[in-house]
Amino acid sequence: MISAMVRGAVLCAALLLVSACGGGADPATSPPQAAGTPSGTAASDAASPAGDVKTSENVRLVTNVPRAAPLNGENDWNTDLAFQGDYAFVGNFGGFSIYDISDPTAPKTVSQVSCPAQQNDVSVHGDLLILSIDEPRSDEKCSSTAGRRAWEGLRIFDISDKKSPKFVSAVRTDCGSHTHTMVPKGDTLYVYVSSPGPEPDSATCPPPHQVIQVVEIPVRDPESAKLVARPDIFPDRQKDTGGCHDVTAYPEKNLAAAACFGDGVLLDITDPVKPKVLQQIRDEENFQIWHSATFNNDATKVVFGDELGGGMMPTCNSQTPATKGANAIYDIVDGKLERRGYFKISREQEQSENCVAHNGSLIPVKGKDIMVQAWYQGGVSVWDFTDSSAPKEIGYFERGPFEREGIAGSWSAYYYNGYIYSSDIQKGLDVIAIDDPLTDPAEQVEMADFNVQTQRAY
Template identity: 55%
Template sequence: MKSSRRSRHRSRVLGAIVASAALALTGVAGAPVAGAQSSVPGVDEVVSSPNMKHLANVPKQAPFNTENAIGTDIAFKDNHAIVGNYDGFVIYDIANPAKPSIVSQVLCPGSQNDVSVSGDLLFLSTDSSRSDDSCSSVSQPASDPASWEGIKVFDISDLTNPRYVSAVETDCGSHTHTLVPNKNKKSVLLYISSYSPAADLPNCQPPHDKVSIVEVPVKNPEKAALVATPVLFPDGGNAGGPNPVPDLPNRSATTGCHDLTAFPEKDLMAGACMGDGVLIDIKKPLEPKVVERVQDNENFAFWHSATFNNAGTKVIFTDELGGGGLATCNEKVGANRGADGIYDIVGKKKEPKLEFKSYFKISRHQSDTENCVAHNGSLIPVPGKDIMVQAWYQGGMSVWDFTDSANPHEIGFFERGPVSDTEQITGGSWSSYYYNGHIYSSDIQKGLDVVDLQDPRTDAAKKVEFDEFNPQTQPVYKKKHS
């Protein structure tokens, strides 16, 4: 989810969508999958294609049961799902996917609180200005030079009792972060994505065309430290500008990156950097180098996230038009905005090129009270196929096939009706990921959902298992992993 200034995260997320009322709801367009609904479901009504079976929901529980306690990203460890929340994080036991249960909850406010895991360590992104780096901090203006935001480190060797270990402050905070294991295996590197500098923010000064890299020693996590701040766009990024469609948000200028996805086996990273989509060479981990860069000033407003296919020959970039708050899944916005852009990686290994092939967007129109746009997803590991599951906020989750880059198509979906049919309340699936045979979704307001995808086209994926999975650190899928 996008926010324009560090000190405005919560108000931006929950209340910045007045323009959405102008976006009209119309009938379903395109060719939906078999079993798709022909009208908007009722409030909280669950609907799905026949091949998507809803196994379980665990509602948010106190102190995370308020509208402001927004559920965010997910990481996985030893059949546990760890779900970030604007107020901290929650650990679920998912050994029995049909009966997930809460193991522990950690109250540690500071949006977005995106998470990743490595062994007994958990990392938590804080992207709102706080009075200090503790979990008892309070909100404080980003214009105050004493304010803090950055990355926190927890020991989760005891999943029932996580222990706060250390923190590292980073410029402009940590909106998201991407874990890359260090080749010496003695530490992990965290590539911190942050953006939106301003002259009146002492800890977030323009230009901000860089990432921050934090190194965390595995055996001494209390010694986590900032080790590099490489500039990705020395000549500046996309300057941004008006959206070609009236009444839609402007195209974002590039002032940092929103999300980075690593493919460690290829020493490659894909960056969604607000106005730019990039490929980054990370052979020298502390000296990442942009080797390819594309823009889409006609249809993309905010480059949000990236996903490689398993062969590392394609990248899916998402456009989070409206920052996750607008109702963009409708006829007015159309099929090419607030969508995925599919790019093939072509050319020589040392000089890769991103070649645009097509767009993908869910065809089920949502109501004008439902925030809906392309968001976080992961591959479904089917050998020889490129299939992924993806969150669309109140558009639910979609399973779609992009094996033919020029002709992607949906093969399954799950969604709820609007949180409200009279007012816009930010809700829906923030992240939808495939892990060890099932789909897990972090719903902003409804908690954790578990879905069983029952389809012969994806059955082979059930043979792939991981003890640990961070979706923004893509592995190469094989039948068994430890």
């Protein structure tokens, strides 16, 4: 379990040193600019030379959009994804990009906003875009620097004009925002802020630190956004630990599942400002960092992911057990979580390849529980957990080892309107297609938007 005393080492996936990817000169602030095969799958290539693509027979790479200036510096890593209509929004340590994906085979850059900070996870709601800032900056503006440690939290942008997003406001939160989760209620958008901490002697992350903070954003007046609650949902927790990595809300079910580093938590969010713990679970034998959570469509299951090693380590190898750095599938029985099984990709990765369970989403197939998921340099996996105790892989996409030493691979992989979109840390935006009888029915489901941590029934 990660110690909150090492928040300075928490980056991207909770354990990266700040100096590893936040160092060097800050990008200049600028206005937006236009600019081994597992059972059940078959490889289309016998080998995977460095940088080459390898897929199962039912998966193909449709296209790749490389990172481009001003968001293609050495430390400008691609992060999370969100979608709205014909647009994809890609977070990046240097800011964020907006792509026109009306033709998924040929995405076009609409705008890029230079607004540097770790980690710039992104979500969209109506005309608003929200970024998570998990790095002390000199102030809330995009022109801030990392030298003076005075502010971190949420940045809010107006994206009514996709070609020219505008900074609207910001909300300071204790220990910043590693990730965030939207819970819409009428004209009010509540945002759960997840961040590790506390950090003694820190100006932005002093103790005590609650695991969740709630920000209220009036949709019609986002300039007045403010922090409204710090619910203490773990009053008996260890005092040297705090924070969640991800919270996934399912507002239609009044439920949320929180991955709080050492704990998995099921929450009642009937009152979004006052979430209540329904159950708190641990798996100390297998899970190191409870990283993320995904409900199935019926909210009768939760998949929790373990980010063993914080995304830096090569855990997809024969030296690491199949239950570590993996997914755990829990059924919800009489309102309680009961563990049924584990899933981890079985293709062994090289020692130079960081690989572990990371961000993914459901593929909307009626009567089936199917996910697509990023595994860093382990690539993208599509897997079926309809039988919670016997999950199986359906298909995959991956590249060979990154040509330089360092962190690489798919940060997030989500399904949206017929295609899989993968945000590759180094390579940019990948568009991937899967052609399989199990997943083909998903092509009939049309989504108006998609934010992975705010689930909707399909």
